[in-house]
Amino acid sequence: MTERFDSVWDALENSPAEAANMKARSGLMIAIRDAVDGWNLTQAEAAKRLGVTQPRMNDLLRGRIDKFSLDALMILATDAGLTVEWRVGKRVA
DSSP: OOOOOSSHHHHHSSSHHHHHHHHHHHHHHHHHHHHHHHHTOOHHHHHHHHTSOHHHHHHHHTTOGGGOOHHHHHHHHHHTTOOOOOOOOOOOO
């Protein structure tokens, strides 16, 4: 029998909570990367604008999700001028 998942994180993570955390982190990373790409700056300039080091900016832009907590990404998103909104609802059975 073939299992189907709504998200790659649902397939990879051990619990729904861990999958939700990874979905949030990946969504934030993508949004931040898109914002930074729109600035047309070097990594060093973008890093300075966000108050991080250039190696840290490189980790972000390369999608190294394991190096960023949800809290850190929330701060970077707001520093990038993004508004973050969360929607909470009941899980569909």
